Amino acid sequence: MSHNNELTDDTDRTTGGRLPGSRSVSRRAYLAGAGAAATLASAGCMGEGGGGTPTINVITWNDFAQDPVVESVEENVDATVEITSSTSSTEMFQQMNQSADFDIAVPNNNLVPRFLNAELIEPVDTDTVGNYGDIYQKFRDFVGQQFTQDGNAYGVPIRWGWYGYAYDTREVPDHEPSYNIMFEDDYVDTDLDGEVIMYDEAAKTMPVAALYLAEEEDDPSYREALTENDRMTFTEDQIQSMRDLLIEQKPSLEGYISSDTTFIQQFQQGNFLVGHSGRNEVIRLQENQDADWVEFVVPQEGAMAWYETAVVSQDSDNPEVAWEVVNEYIAPTTGAELARQGKSPSCNPNVADELEESEAELYGRIDPERFEQFIPFKDIDPDVQEPYNAAWEEVKA
Amino acid sequence: MAAPDRDETLRAALVRGLSRRRTGLGVTAGPGAIWIVLLLIAPLAFMTAVSFASIDSVTFDIVWEPTVNNYRDLVVGGTSEYSLGPLVYKATAFEKAVLLSYAIATVATVLCLVFAFPLAYVMARLDDRAFKIVIYLVLLPFFTMYLVRAYSWRLMFGQSGVLNQVLGAVGIGPVAAFEFGVPAVIVGLTHAYFPYMLITLYASLDGLDFSLIEAARDLGASRVDVIRDHIIPLTLPGIVGGSLFVFVPSVGAFITPQILGQGKVQMIGILIEQRAIGEATNAATASAASMAVVFSIVVAMFLVFRYVDLDELGGV
Amino acid sequence: MATETGEPAEQTSQEYAGRFRNHQRIERLLGKGLYAFAALMLVFLWLPLLIIIFLSFAQSPNLLPFDGLTLSNYQGIAGEPGLRSSVVASFSIATLSAIVATTLGVLASFALTRYRFPLREVYRTFGIIPMVVPGVILGVGLRFYFLTVGLNPSFLATVLTHSLYGLPFVLLIVSARLYTFDESLEEAARDLGADPLTTFRDITFPVIAPAVGAGFLFAWVRSFEDYIRALFVSGINTDPLTQWMFGKITKASAENLNVLNAVSTLVVLAIAVGLAIAMNYGNVTGYVAGTNADDDE
Secondary structure: OOOOOOOOOOOHHHHHHOOOOOOOOOHHHHHHOOOHHHHHHHHHHHOOOOOOOOEEEEEEOHHHHOHHHHHHHHHHOOOEEEEEEOOOHHHHHHHHHHOOOOOEEOOEHHHHHHHHHOOOEOOOOOOOOHHHHHOOHHHHHHHHHHOEEOOEEOOEEEEEEEEEEEEEOOOOOOOOOOOHHHHOOOOOOOOOOOOEEEEOOHHHHHHHHHHHHHHHOOOOHHHHHHHOOOOEOOOHHHHHHHHHHHHHHHHHEEEEEOOHHHHHHHHHHOOOOEEEEEHHHHHHHHHHHOOOOEEEEOOOOOEEEEEEEEEEEOOOOOHHHHHHHHHHHOOHHHHHHHHHHHOOOEOOHHHHHHOOHHHHHHHOOOOHHHHHHEEEOOOEOHHHHHHHHHHHHHHHO | OHHHHHHHHHHHHHHHHHHOHHHHHHHHHHHHHHHHHHHHHHHHHHHHHHHOOEEOOOOOOEEOOOOOHHHHHHHOOOOEEEEEOOEEEEEOHHHHHHHHHHHHHHHHHHHHHHHHHHHHHHHHHOOHHHHHHHHHHHHHHHHOOHHHHHHHHHHHOOOOOHHHHHHHHOOOOOOHHHOOOHHHHHHHHHHHHHHHHHHHHHHHHHOOOHHHHHHHHHOOOOHHHHHHHHHHHHHHHHHHHHHHHHHHHHHOOOHHHHHHOOOOOOOHHHHHHHHHHOOOOOHHHHHHHHHHHHHHHHHHHHHHHOOOOHHHHOOO | OHHHOOOOOOOHHHHHHHHHHHHHHHHHHHHHHHHHHHHHHHHHHHHHHHHHHHHOOEOOOOOOOOOOEOOHHHHHHHOOOOHHHHHHHHHHHHHHHHHHHHHHHHHHHHHHHHOOOOOHHHHHHHHHHHHHOOHHHHHHHHHHHHHHOOOOOOHHHHHHHHHHHHHHHHHHHHHHHHHHOOHHHHHHHHHOOOOHHHHHHHHHHHHHHHHHHHHHHHHHHHHHHOOHHHHHHOOOOOOOHHHHHHHHHHOOOHHHHHHHHHHHHHHHHHHHHHHHHHHHHOOHHHHHHOOHHHOOO
């Protein structure tokens, strides 16, 4: 029997409303390794050397490479932070797996078990990460479910966000928020044929199909497959039903979209009326483009949530300093900068105290009770990985 | 004094060596052979080997236990039904991707041929100055980055692309054919590889003796006759060569369907990319799909090369 | 076309003359039609590029509503993070890989044209294959292979990949030149006592130099414009220009598209200038179209 590898990728290209510039290395990282050949060696060589201030190499999203964030960290921790920008959690995994250059990675939560299984990462140093106790209880529960081994947690949630759908209020009337709008052409009184966008990613779109089917077929097992374990544990039959649903939906889609910025641009241009999307995209759209005609809703069936998670490499020369840096990412000041960059709330509610009122409204605190509607993204159970991957390929075929 | 001496002897040794047939052959053929073995044959052999292995779901290491599962899954277990009368075939995603790629590439090739032939014909008959201007206008897009040309169509297509905006401004549309999808991909590929076809056709038309054609016309041959009996046979190598230059890269296209397909056009390039580095990363299934595609292209080329020699494909 | 119904002709000779005139008219129309169609094809080639160039001077990357002209898209280029390093990376990769490809390709061309050896046909076929294998497959294959032999996706891996990719272009152009090269010249030089190196320097190289230059140029351009192979082997620290541009396309915000339009226009401009110079200097057409054999010595 062939073991098909692999988790689905994470919220990848999309999480956190990553800034443009796909793999653009931050200015700092670039200066560190100007010549392309030199970059290879740079990260490793600069790790220690020089005594004095240690250098911590982080591979993470572009938001972390922005000057206000880096400066805020360096003000509070006696370390030089070198950021290598990445647009995908899988890439972070591959990088850390292939070289010992990085002290910290910040993949999405669903990738952390992969780091853990490959024995790449250290358990969280709870003494150093003092802010860990402040993060929402819900995230500590998630950590317990998804990447805790022998009582040790292996990652620290940093920021989070959720996926619902956005619609154009000029064309689409008010309605009870539900995934029905994506799958049933008579759910609202607007012709949505060719006006709906889904994500070009199995990890995001398959759960939507599952949540819809859970209600539609009155079969809670679809939902339980998402919530009950550390992986998505669909049966093959369920996967086939999800596949069939998505294949049936395809002709009426405008298309599948693979990046937030494209989503924003095309939504604004009027390419579609309803789009499965992350909340931060919509906030960005409303904030930067004054688009008051966009409404973002959480469907009554529930919404998938991501949280990015900092992990520290086993090969780090300065694990303690690395954990200090991680701690800083969920500290109020640096956490607030990060929240601003990504339009995404911190996992530490106290960060909201550092935000302006208008900011806090958009990405500040949340009533813990609301967490009930959110389900964290997870990787697919290895046992059904093969049919799951095949199903998505067929949806796209 | 020592340095020139050493140079002299080195040079002498080199001259002696190069004069010997065996050494000369080794020096000229060797480096290329090493490159080809290390960077072409070895990777392809490795990929073939991996396509018969599997990937461990935890460590992501290759498990070297021979299996044909990766190939079996390319053709077995599909759900998309194709029916031809009473025959029903259930195609897999891979089969659909191959079919789609070959269909799109065929249409793009035919379009290129039909579009490029008249232009190539005109170019072959232009006087020197006019020719210089036209060839400049043709070569510029030819040398312009492929990516830029594919991107240029991204601006043209889409519900709110240039085409539909212009149509909208005059009160028509939006026209569905100008949205992203298969038609956009075909136009993008046709535009991308048009210059290859054009230049190959031009090269074969350039050698054509137009007085022959005029003579045939004078003798009362119809236009169609002349095209069928004279122009096409004489330019056949160019037609086949140009078609190949359009067809083969179109089959394996990635950028164009990615940019112009809006996620709805899964050609094999995209399918392989997804398996290689995308969400469902799996080196073994990616290798199997790759080798199957290579095999299909080899078969197609083999059929074509019964008619045309690789050498005639010339400089492009 | 059905306008030719003139007066009903009675006499055969008149009829004949009329038909001849009609024939000439159709002939002219067809000729004009052919030229019109050819012109239309040039428009097809150019229209999207012209749109990019136009939009690069527009406030908004949408044609409509038109918000006015500006140069700010070009000013934006300077502060664009990662662009400079991408251009540097692409130039270095293209130059290094073209040098390797040219060296190997010229040597291999000599082997193919000056020696008979077993597997010669196989050698030539494999020398051309890198050009024919779909980029996605060459990229994936080399990625897996490099990772297995311990070479991570990187600058070096990209140079190696592109040097292989460029090889066929050099091989085809240079060996075509060598085939048509009069070998008796070389023999005469040798008979007069010139050693192989001298013969090469004084006789052979001057003749094939333009072909070598053209081969280098082709290999260089192919590397510079390659996206798909680099996607798999360039790695996170090397970001060639095509990767940078692709990122802008897939993350198509208005600002990104504005910058991208400006950069694309500069690329077209650079190529326009380069091509004009090259066409004045050498027989570019000949090398592109493979018709170089009979002229250009």
